[in-house]
Amino acid sequence: xxxxxxxxxxxxxxxxxxxxxxxxxxxxxxxxxxxxxxxxxxxxxxxxxxxxxxxxxxxxxxxxxxxxxxxxxxxxxxxxxxxxxxxxxxxxxxxxxxxxxxxxxxxxxxxxxxxxxxxxxxxxxxxxxxxxxxxxxxxxxxxxxxxxxxxxxxxxxxxxxxxxxxxxxxxxxxxxxxxxxxxxxxxxxxxxxxxxxxxxxxxxx
Amino acid sequence: xxxxxxxxxxxxxxxxxxxxxxxxxxxxxxxxxxxxxxxxxxxxxxxxxxxxxxxxxxxxxxxxxxxxxxxxxxxxxxxxxxxxxxxxx
Numbered sequence: 001x002x003x004x005x006x007x008x009x010x011x012x013x014x015x016x017x018x019x020x021x022x023x024x025x026x027x028x029x030x031x032x033x034x035x036x037x038x039x040x041x042x043x044x045x046x047x048x049x050x051x052x053x054x055x056x057x058x059x060x061x062x063x064x065x066x067x068x069x070x071x072x073x074x075x076x077x078x079x080x081x082x083x084x085x086x087x088x089x090x091x092x093x094x095x096x097x098x099x100x101x102x103x104x105x106x107x108x109x110x111x112x113x114x115x116x117x118x119x120x121x122x123x124x125x126x127x128x129x130x131x132x133x134x135x136x137x138x139x140x141x142x143x144x145x146x147x148x149x150x151x152x153x154x155x156x157x158x159x160x161x162x163x164x165x166x167x168x169x170x171x172x173x174x175x176x177x178x179x180x181x182x183x184x185x186x187x188x189x190x191x192x193x194x195x196x197x198x199x200x201x202x203x204x205x
Numbered sequence: 206x207x208x209x210x211x212x213x214x215x216x217x218x219x220x221x222x223x224x225x226x227x228x229x230x231x232x233x234x235x236x237x238x239x240x241x242x243x244x245x246x247x248x249x250x251x252x253x254x255x256x257x258x259x260x261x262x263x264x265x266x267x268x269x270x271x272x273x274x275x276x277x278x279x280x281x282x283x284x285x286x287x288x289x290x291x292x293x294x
Contacts, residue, residue, distance in 0.1 A: 002209045020236075021265070023267045023268040023269060023271075023272075024271060025262070025263070025264060025269070025271045026262070026263045029248070032271065032274075036274055038261055038276070039275070039278045040278075040293050041223065043278060043281060043282045043285075046282050046285070046286060047282070047285040047286070047289070050285060050286045050289030050290065051285075051289045053289065053290075053293060054290070054292050055293075055294035056294050065236075068235075069230060069233045070230075072230070072233075073230040075226070076230075077223060079227060080219065080222045080223060080226065081219075083257065083261050084215065084216075084219040084261070086261075087211075087212070087215045087260075087261050089210065091211050091212050091215075094211070107266045126284045160218070169253075181263075182275075185262055187255055188258075188261045188262045189259055190260070192254050192258065192262075192275070194254040195250050195254045195257065196250050196254060196282060198226075198229070198249075198250070199229050199233075199246045199247060199249065199250045200250070200286065202233055203229055203230075203233035203246050204230060204242075204243040204247060204286075205218050205238040205243065
């Protein structure tokens with residue numbers, strides 16, 4: 001049944017019609033396979049962090065206290081707000097409002113920049129203290145996990161920028177806006193992953 | 206006029222996400238620790254993840270196979286992290 005639906009999806013000229021009929025997720029289906037792959041990788045990372053911590057509880061608890069939770073709060077608020085702005089962008093284009101969609105996406109991108117700046121300041125602080133991947137097991141996980149996510153934020157922003165520029169040039173409409181929903185789905189995945197990363201690395205002890 | 210039936214729930218969810226985030230941060234700043242606190246914070250995170258999947262990603266409106274991957278991922282990650290924290294005591 002699932003295979004038949006996949007064939008229907010790929011052979012149909014108007015994918016949105018099929019999506020409404022069969023309740024496919026928003027955006028291009030390919031991005032959802034990509035999202036599942038990304039979630040799998042982050043899931044393995046999170047499990048590896050938690051099980052490694054189980055054998056090094058004192059070390060993890062000690063060095064976790066050195067992290068800046070206020071910066072993590074700002075970054076979490078920035079990503080949630082950015083995701084909400086992307087929701088507004090999708091709503092705007094569904095209403096055939098290309099200009100509104102463009103402006104909401106710009107606002108989302110601005111919050112993405114906030115995230116990158118704050119995270120960059122955190123990295124600068126750690127590196128100025130001589131902390132790196134080989135300092136200890138906790139910092140190895142902290143730096144690799146957060147930098148892996150950091151790169152996903154950058155990729156998400158590139159996607160959102162491309163979508164925003166196309167929206168500005170009138171490339172989307174209420175009838176055809178698969179690209180906006182595709183970019184939005186990826187960005188929400190970046191937000192979703194951070195929702196687990198923030199408490200796991202910064203708070204749980 | 207933008208679709209209010211779509212935006213209103215998402216706006217409420219946005220403020221709920223902010224509330225859960227600030228609560229998590231507050232617990233972190235108080236230096237609270239222990240299995241119960243950790244699982245409470247993890248529970249907040251899983252709820253936030255499900256809300257993002259349901260409302261921001263729009264999966265609440267999806268039926269069939271694609272309704273479940275995000276939920277299953279959250280359950281899997283939540284279970285593994287819970288188990289790891291339980292054996293760390």
